[in-house]
Amino acid sequence: MDELERGMTEAGPVIARGDGRLDILALGEWVHAGDVREVLGEPGAYAGAGLPDALTLLARVTREKEHVPLHADLDDVDEPVRFGARVADGPPARYIGAAATLVRLYAGRPVAGAAYELAGAREGELNIFG
Numbered sequence: 669m670d671e672l673e674r675g676m677t678e679a680g681p682v683i684a685r686g687d688g689r690l691d692i693l694a695l696g697e698w699v700h701a702g703d704v705r706e707v708l709g710e711p712g713a714y715a716g717a718g719l720p721d722a723l724t725l726l727a728r729v730t731r732e733k734e735h736v737p738l739h740a741d742l743d744d745v746d747e748p749v750r751f752g753a754r755v756a757d758g759p760p761a762r763y764i765g766a767a768a769t770l771v772r773l774y775a776g777r778p779v780a781g782a783a784y785e786l787a788g789a790r791e792g793e794l795n796i797f798g
Contacts, residue, residue: 699775714768742767761788
C-alpha cells in the first residue's frame with residue numbers, strides 16, 4: 669500500500685502540470701486506489717478526501733466525451749451534479765444514491781448490494797473505461 673501511495677503522490681504533480689489530457693489517467697488511478705482499498709478492506713474505497721476532486725474530473729470527462737447526460741442527486745454531496753453531454757432533447761438520466769456507488773458505475777465496477785436509483789440509462793451505458 670505504501671508503494672501505491674508513493675506512486676500516486678509522485679504522479680500527481682506531473683499530471684497537474686499537464687494540459688488536461690492526462691486527467692482521465694488521474695481519475696483511473698484514483699479508481700484503482702479504490703479497488704485496492706476495497707480488496708484490503710480499507711476505508712474510503714471510491715470515497716474519502718479525494719471524492720470532490722474525482723467528481724469534478726468525472727463531470728468534466730463525461731461532458732468532454734459527450735457521454736450519457738445524467739443528473740445526480742448524491743446522498744453525500746450538497747448540490748446535484750450534472751454529468752455527460754449537455755442535453756439537447758429530453759431530460760437527462762437520473763441517479764439517486766451515494767457518490768461512491770456512482771463512481772463505481774462510471775468505472776464499470778460491481779455495485780451488488782448498493783442502494784441507488786438509476787432511471788433513463790442502463791448501468792453499462794455509464795462506464796467510461798469500457
